[in-house]
Amino acid sequence: MKASILKGTRDFLPKQVIQRKYIFDTIKSVFEIYGYLPIETPSFESLATLTGKYGEDGDKLLFKILNNGDFLSKVDQNVLDEKDSRKLLPQITKRGLRYDLTVPFARFVVMHENELNFPFKRYQIQPVWRADRPQKGRYQEFYQCDVDAIGSESLMYEAELVKIYDDVFTKLDIPVEIRINNRKVLEEMTRAIGASEFFTEITVAIDKLDKIEWEGVEKTLLNNGISPNAVKGIKNYLEIEGIGELTDWFEHHNINSKGLKEIKDVFEYLYLTPLNNKIKFDPTLARGLNYYTGCIFEVAAEDADMGSLGGGGRYDELTEVFDKKGMSGVGISFGAERIFDVMNEKEMFPKDLVNPLDVLFIAFDESTHREAFKLTSNLRRRGIKADLYPSPAKMKKQMKYANSIEVPFVALLGGNEMEKRVVSIKDMQSGEQNEIAYDDLVAFFKK
């Protein structure tokens, strides 16, 4: 059969795995500096846990797992005859692959409430799956890096998460702009212009501002039945730049804005310590996910055409669907796959990321091959990354292999060397070659 790989999935070569590990390790190290603890949850969950949390479209994108056994025999004959997938599905599948890390986290918090200390700060770096159409920066299997603080309403965490974004992207050397807004501000804005019943439509529309321009947004709003007067008010709101102008705007509309107060408080924290990246209050930022109730964040690379590299926000009622109220949390996510793509595109990985051997042994015949096997295992025992070509093949072939794996040193062992109990160490970069005694090998490579 022809070898193939499924759409939206990828293989990773050793070099790529090392590059990805570098990204994950960088993110992880920052999370840990801030006192977040790792958790893991299963790859698949009950569909009851997963469905209904991501909207109708989201449910369609869930990968479902077929029931075990002779699952069709238990299906209602009428349903089978009808050929209606929506009716058939609940009878043949009860499990699905997780779609994100947030919903499993909510389940986790509720189930382990008594074992956790609140505020609970967790991070989670695991793959998730979506039956989405693959596109630039979008895959069917990809890693999410989530970090959340749950069980506290303190706006310090909002500021802390902004700092985490700043630290991670500084370490990765990717200049970004961190945008911040507050869902309450948006809610108050729709109230100010007398269109609160269109809150969702308005947020969805203005979220696309940088993509479809005001003309497109205006059209969408009017098509949704929003009054021209309210649309005018929205345009007015969108032209606001900075916290000062928004303060005036709300004053003008006689609204004592709770959202604005929160934004200001977050900035109060942020002013206390320096940031490397741009942070910008952006009244047009909305974010699609409807579970956000307070501050919301989004991060975009300054000079790369690649959607958002991360996002997040505060949610007050995430655990509510699992019958647990009053658990306010705030969290952000890193789009590790997109970070990987951006860094690849722009060749931003540190040059010394590879993890090569220290030395490759090359022997010329059976007896030196066996001798080299002993020497190799000696070095390995001392923590030196050593390898031996598996057979005393032609020297040219062995050297060529050494060259292609980019090993810095080759240890040549022939009859002459073995008699003198030395190996010829060749520096593959300079071509220089020196005889080193067996007993001095460890010291030579230990630096």
Next chain:
RNA sequence: GCGAUCAUAGCUCAGUUGGUUAGAGCGCCGGAUUGUGGUUCCGGAGGUCGACGGUUCAACUCCGUUUGGUCGCCCCA
């Protein structure tokens, strides 16, 4: 779910209005060089031209269908 676009050797790509045996570069294997790679020279292997069907005396080329990639839209990381 909707739309655009592409698919030829392991990789990157040529292939004229449809016409004999489908090419190049890189890579791979072997040799020049039986103890020396990255340079050079010589030789070799490797293709059901994504798949299926149609038009034609003749299809990599035209038409239809399908699968897959890429890029938009929806949504999202």
